Amino acid sequence: MKLSVCVDAVYRGKDFTESVKDVKSAGYDTIEFWTWWDKDLDMVRRAVEEAGVKVATFCTKFVSLVDPLKRGEYIHGLEESIAAAKQLKCGSLISQVGQALAGVSNDEQRQSIVDGLKACAPILERENVTLLVEPLNTKVNHNGYYLSSSAEAFEIVRQVGSPRVKVLYDIYHQQITEGNLIAAIVENIGYIGHFHAAGNPGRHELDVGELNYEYIFKAIKETGFNGYVGLEYFPLDEPSAGLRKLRL
Numbered sequence: 001m002k003l004s005v006c007v008d009a010v011y012r013g014k015d016f017t018e019s020v021k022d023v024k025s026a027g028y029d030t031i032e033f034w035t036w037w038d039k040d041l042d043m044v045r046r047a048v049e050e051a052g053v054k055v056a057t058f059c060t061k062f063v064s065l066v067d068p069l070k071r072g073e074y075i076h077g078l079e080e081s082i083a084a085a086k087q088l089k090c091g092s093l094i095s096q097v098g099q100a101l102a103g104v105s106n107d108e109q110r111q112s113i114v115d116g117l118k119a120c121a122p123i124l125e126r127e128n129v130t131l132l133v134e135p136l137n138t139k140v141n142h143n144g145y146y147l148s149s150s151a152e153a154f155e156i157v158r159q160v161g162s163p164r165v166k167v168l169y170d171i172y173h174q175q176i177t178e179g180n181l182i183a184a185i186v187e188n189i190g191y192i193g194h195f196h197a198a199g200n201p202g203r204h205e206l207d208v209g210e211l212n213y214e215y216i217f218k219a220i221k222e223t224g225f226n227g228y229v230g231l232e233y234f235p236l237d238e239p240s241a242g243l244r245k246l247r248l
Contacts, residue, residue: 001221003246004030004056006196006232010239017047019239024051026243032056032230034094036084045088055090056228057132057194064098065116066109066146078120082127092130092193094168100146109146110156117160124164132168132194133157137176141203148177154188166193170232175200175211182219189223198233205235205242 005028011019016039023031031048033039036058048055061077064070081093097113117133124131135153136142147153153167169192174181185192197216199209206213220229235242 001217001225002030002228003028004032004228004230005243006032006034006230008034009198009232010235010243012234014239017043017050020047020051020053022240023243024053026240027247028053028243030054030056030228032228032232033058035059036081037061041084041087048088055088056230057090057092057094058085058088060093060095060131062096062098065095065113066098066101066104068112068115070098071112071116071119074116075120075123078123078131082123082129085129086127091128092132094132094134094194096134096136096145097147099144110152113147113156114159117156117162117165121160121162121165125162128164130164130166130193132166134168134170134196135173135177136170137173139176140201141173141176148173150174150178150184150188154191157191167191168194168196170196171211171213171216172196172198172200172203172232181216185216185220186223189220189225192225192227194227195220195229196232197229198231203234205233205237206231206246208236 005023007019031053060081063074063077065074085093101109133153135147135150136145138145138148157165157167197206199206200211201209
């Protein structure tokens, strides 16, 4: 299990290059971020190379997977995002699935996600990039988003059946949505490609709130998971203070 710092969250509103340097000085060697299309990718590449850090993941274009009429647009956005990932030597991309469609059954929307991801699988396998499908909580942060249940996300990935399509299990979101975190993680670790972590409530540092991350991280390590846990929180303190504290 390795740690990655989400610069767009932990250093929200701060200069990207200086933030990456601060991540490195705090003792981390990997970053991630949300959007690539509003950034100068040459600047991002220089920043990570000069700081000596890697890029774990970032988001693909925000196009609906629940709407089959958007599938061509989604795949085009994925191909553009893969090109950006190659430029940054990044091996995975985060995907949301989109807002739920009014008047369309859950079964139809779920099948659209499965079919869309199946259409993407050959591209991902050819390019050696993993797509991370993310359930989000709809109670606090993402009202109307289609996919909130981790069980449904795992079933979607199982149906797609590609080693290059996994679940991004966000501990903060799933604590709000359903709890029972460790059992869900341990039972489904083969379908999980990446984690996100933040304290709850408030989405602040990991030691702020009700979640016992020492115990959760121990359980993840014991599964043999060797991917990344992305630190995706909004700090109450200076960013480097919380990051350094977490490494103690």
